[in-house]
Amino acid sequence: MAQVSDVADNQPPQTKTLRIARFNPEKDNEKQFVEFSVPVEKWTTVLETILDVKQHHDHSVAVRYSCRQATCGSCGMIINGKPRLACFTKVSELDSDVVTVEPMNNFPIIRDLAVKFERLFDTHHKIKPYLDREDTELESDAKEFLQSPEELEKYIQFANCIKCGLCNSACPTMATDSSFVGPQALAQAYRYVADSRDKGKDSRLKIIDDSHGIWRCHFAGSCSQVCPKGVDPAMGIQLLRGYMLGFRS
Amino acid sequence: MRESTIMKIHYGTALAAVALVAVHILMRMTMNFADSLEYETVLANYKFIPYAIMLELILVLLSIHGFNGLRVILLELKQGRTYEKAVSYGCLTAMFVLIAYGSRTIIMTNMGMV
Numbered sequence: 001m002a003q004v005s006d007v008a009d010n011q012p013p014q015t016k017t018l019r020i021a022r023f024n025p026e027k028d029n030e031k032q033f034v035e036f037s038v039p040v041e042k043w044t045t046v047l048e049t050i051l052d053v054k055q056h057h058d059h060s061v062a063v064r065y066s067c068r069q070a071t072c073g074s075c076g077m078i079i080n081g082k083p084r085l086a087c088f089t090k091v092s093e094l095d096s097d098v099v100t101v102e103p104m105n106n107f108p109i110i111r112d113l114a115v116k117f118e119r120l121f122d123t124h125h126k127i128k129p130y131l132d133r134e135d136t137e138l139e140s141d142a143k144e145f146l147q148s149p150e151e152l153e154k155y156i157q158f159a160n161c162i163k164c165g166l167c168n169s170a171c172p173t174m175a176t177d178s179s180f181v182g183p184q185a186l187a188q189a190y191r192y193v194a195d196s197r198d199k200g201k202d203s204r205l206k207i208i209d210d211s212h213g214i215w216r217c218h219f220a221g222s223c224s225q226v227c228p229k230g231v232d233p234a235m236g237i238q239l240l241r242g243y244m245l246g247f248r249s
Numbered sequence: 250m251r252e253s254t255i256m257k258i259h260y261g262t263a264l265a266a267v268a269l270v271a272v273h274i275l276m277r278m279t280m281n282f283a284d285s286l287e288y289e290t291v292l293a294n295y296k297f298i299p300y301a302i303m304l305e306l307i308l309v310l311l312s313i314h315g316f317n318g319l320r321v322i323l324l325e326l327k328q329g330r331t332y333e334k335a336v337s338y339g340c341l342t343a344m345f346v347l348i349a350y351g352s353r354t355i356i357m358t359n360m361g362m363v
Binding site: 173176177178179180209210211212213215216244245 | 251252253256257260321324325326328333
C-alpha cells in the first residue's frame with residue numbers, strides 16, 4: 001500500500017473542467033452552465049471537485065451531501081449524462097476532461113444540484129416499508145421471527161436501497177407520468193412482499209395495483225443500470241408482477 | 250375494475266388474438282392474396298358461420314387490447330382526475346362503437362342485406 005501511495009503522490013494533480021448547472025427556480029427561466037477549473041487526483045470524486053468549487057471559487061453552489069461514502073443517498077445527480085452518486089464517482093473513471101453535473105431528472109429543483117425528495121419519500125411511505133403483522137418480537141418473552149438463508153436471499157439485495165432516487169431519475173415513465181409510483185417504491189414493495197416475516201402482502205399489492213402503479217413500468221431497465229448499491233428494481237418489479245398475475249404466492 | 254384485472258385481460262386478449270390471427274392468415278393462404286380480397290370471397294367468408302365467428306372474435310379481442318393500450322398511453326401522457334376519467338370512458342365508448350360497426354358488417358352480410 002505504501003508503494004502505491006508513493007507512486008500516486010509523485011504524480012502532479014491534473015486540471016479538469018467542471019461544468020455545473022446553475023438554476024434558481026425563483027429567478028431563472030432555464031439552467032445555465034458555469035465552468036470551473038478544478039485540480040483532480042487519481043482518487044478525487046466528483047463531490048470533492050464540487051466542494052473544491054464551493055471552497056475556492058463560488059460558495060453559493062447548492063449541493064446536498066452528507067456521508068461521502070455512498071451510504072446516505074444524498075448526493076445523487078446527473079454526471080456526464082448519467083444519474084450517479086457524486087461521492088461514489090471518481091473523476092478518473094469518467095475518462096473525460098470535462099465533467100458536467102446537473103440536478104437529477106424527474107425531481108423538482110430546489111436550487112442548482114439540490115432537488116426535492118418529497119415525492120420519493122411519499123411513494124416510499126405509501127407502500128408501507130415495514131413488516132406488517134399483528135404480533136411483534138419486541139415484547140418480552142416473545143420469540144424472534146426466524147428466517148432461513150433461502151428466505152433471506154429472496155429479498156436481501158432490495159434491502160440495500162439507500163433512497164438516493166437515482167432509479168427514479170433514470171426512469172422514462174417517471175419523466176411523463178407524474179403520478180407513477182416509481183421504481184424505488186416498487187422495489188421496496190417487493191422487498192417486503194417477499195419477506196417471509198411480513199403479513200401485509202395483500203394490502204401492499206392493492207396499493208400498487210392502480211392506474212399509475214406497477215403496470216405502468218415499461219421494463220426499460222435503466223433503474224437497475226444506475227443503482228449504486230447493486231439493487232435491481234426492474235427485476236423486483238417483474239417478480240412483483242408475478243405475484244399479481246398469480247404466478248407466485 | 251382493478252388495474253391488475255384489466256392488464257390480465259390485456260395480456261389474454263393479446264395471446265388469443267395472435268392465435269386467431271395466425272389461423273386467419275393460414276386460411277387466407279389457401280388461395281393467392283388477390284383472390285382472397287375478391288368481393289365475392291369476402292362475402293363468402295362472412296357467410297361461413299364458424300369463420301364469421303372467428304372474425305368477430307378477432308374484432309372483439311383486438312378492440313379490447315388496442316383501446317386499452319391507447320388508454321394506457323394517454324394516461325401516461327397527462328394526468329388529472331377529469332382527464333383520466335375522460336380517457337377511460339372515451340376509450341371504452343370508442344371500443345364499443347368499433348365492435349358494433351364491425352359486427353354490423355358481418356350481421357348485415359349474413360342477413361343478405363349486402
